[in-house]
Amino acid sequence: MRVTFLTLLLAVTSASNIFSQDSTFYYSLRAAATGSSPAVPFWLHANRNGSVPTRSSFALFEATLHRVYNPNNPRFFQWAAGAELVANAGKKSTAFFSDLFIAGKAGPFELSVGQRNRAMGLADSMLTSGSFAMSANFRPYPKIELSTVRFVSLLPLNDIISFKFSYSDGLLGPANVHYGNIDRVSETYFHQKSIYIKLGRYRHRLNLFAGFNHQVMWGSEDQIFSGGLKMEQAYSYIVFGKPWAASRVGNHFGTIDVAAEWKGDQWTSFLYRQNVYEDGSLSNLSNLADGLNGFRIKRNSTNEIVRSVRLNTMLLEFLYTKNQGGNVFDFATGTFGRDNYFNHYVYNQGWSYRGRSLGTPFIAPQHLIRKNLQTSPALFTPNNRLFAYHLGLAVSYGRANFIFKGSHSFNFGSYSTEFPRTVRQTSLLFSINTPLSARKNDRLTIDLATDFGKLFPNSAALMVGWKKSGFIR
Numbered sequence: 001m002r003v004t005f006l007t008l009l010l011a012v013t014s015a016s017n018i019f020s021q022d023s024t025f026y027y028s029l030r031a032a033a034t035g036s037s038p039a040v041p042f043w044l045h046a047n048r049n050g051s052v053p054t055r056s057s058f059a060l061f062e063a064t065l066h067r068v069y070n071p072n073n074p075r076f077f078q079w080a081a082g083a084e085l086v087a088n089a090g091k092k093s094t095a096f097f098s099d100l101f102i103a104g105k106a107g108p109f110e111l112s113v114g115q116r117n118r119a120m121g122l123a124d125s126m127l128t129s130g131s132f133a134m135s136a137n138f139r140p141y142p143k144i145e146l147s148t149v150r151f152v153s154l155l156p157l158n159d160i161i162s163f164k165f166s167y168s169d170g171l172l173g174p175a176n177v178h179y180g181n182i183d184r185v186s187e188t189y190f191h192q193k194s195i196y197i198k199l200g201r202y203r204h205r206l207n208l209f210a211g212f213n214h215q216v217m218w219g220s221e222d223q224i225f226s227g228g229l230k231m232e233q234a235y236s237y238i239v240f241g242k243p244w245a246a247s248r249v250g251n252h253f254g255t256i257d258v259a260a261e262w263k264g265d266q267w268t269s270f271l272y273r274q275n276v277y278e279d280g281s282l283s284n285l286s287n288l289a290d291g292l293n294g295f296r297i298k299r300n301s302t303n304e305i306v307r308s309v310r311l312n313t314m315l316l317e318f319l320y321t322k323n324q325g326g327n328v329f330d331f332a333t334g335t336f337g338r339d340n341y342f343n344h345y346v347y348n349q350g351w352s353y354r355g356r357s358l359g360t361p362f363i364a365p366q367h368l369i370r371k372n373l374q375t376s377p378a379l380f381t382p383n384n385r386l387f388a389y390h391l392g393l394a395v396s397y398g399r400a401n402f403i404f405k406g407s408h409s410f411n412f413g414s415y416s417t418e419f420p421r422t423v424r425q426t427s428l429l430f431s432i433n434t435p436l437s438a439r440k441n442d443r444l445t446i447d448l449a450t451d452f453g454k455l456f457p458n459s460a461a462l463m464v465g466w467k468k469s470g471f472i473r
Helices: 001-013 233-242
Strands: 025-036 059-069 077-091 094-106 109-115 145-146 152-155 159-174 184-199 206-218 251-264 269-276 291-299 310-320 388-396 400-413 418-434 442-453 459-471
Touching: 059 459, 109 152, 145 184, 184 233
Parallel strands: none
Antiparallel strands: 025 059, 025 459, 059 077, 077 094, 094 109, 109 145, 145 159, 152 159, 159 184, 184 206, 206 251, 251 269, 269 291, 291 310, 310 388, 388 400, 400 418, 418 442, 442 459
């Protein structure tokens, strides 16, 4: 990996003399050092695409080179690609590619092959606690995806109604199982699709959004179950969610989302709701209380340099997961409660990839939670019944930018293993980002984070870093 990193760094440096000022080649170099108590605080590692370790002090290095689409280019066909190398040096040193993909688009339609950072659902993208089903909390997995790069008008020459969709299949690798004929399978897969509709033209003040996303972890059903479906048969079952053997093939999870956006003269407001579905509880309206609610206000113009404290974005979110269809699961009466979010009766890893929650990081894995609250190692999490409040702020002063994230959660365990009492947890993050030169492509970053409560170990950390980024010229 050392040779790869140096090669990428050399390519970025030497290419800077080749491409013109309107180049679509973007680079980023980052180095940071972190001093932390044994556990890295929650908001220092959550929603960072699996790039930040969860234990001990460490040094972090990232090198990124992307070719992005040129929005001013009228060509119907364009291509893009990206590579992001992440290396951590500490008690456990690692190096891996986070992004590594190539893509091409014809008009608004894109075909992408490889792994790249993606989140799913109608929500804020910068300050959010994380979308319920698919957040930015995990390391990207390799996949092939067909999607639209933006909302596409359904009517010619009129964007009053438009749509955005995605359809992909990916590889998750081997997995341990705790049900069936074997205890480990050599390969599992991940299917994902989504479609969202937008009502309202771009120039309209009010836009309405609605849609859904559907994800399935699956694979090796013919090995796990006697008489299990072959791969080709199983695929049609997971795509359409068809029942098999009084259950469904694979681990299904998704959300149905609605949102509204109001564009004012100085501020834009965004209100959204993500309703979770897993095994039919939402269709019976039995888990309607569960979901993610968010409200964001964002300043329309944030480019001015103002010598006073200036609020640019404020976000409030409320996550509720306690209901889960109720405490009854009974085939005879057709009552399917106890949804047990992020755990699964077959796959030990549940709703996760490489030890990280695929969805909201508030439903955390066993290894992040205090030992006295941990349960069976065959389950991904002992705590999926909770509610949490989350506040995010983006503030500027002159050329310096400040980010605050704060959350407070009430945790109850699960229906099968309830905590003896309500467990509270508070997690805070304060970040400073300021330029080191007049061109602003060299920046100093400082992150202060802390956890206190009874869910995670009490911890505090300081991360100091340098970042250089820009378009190659």
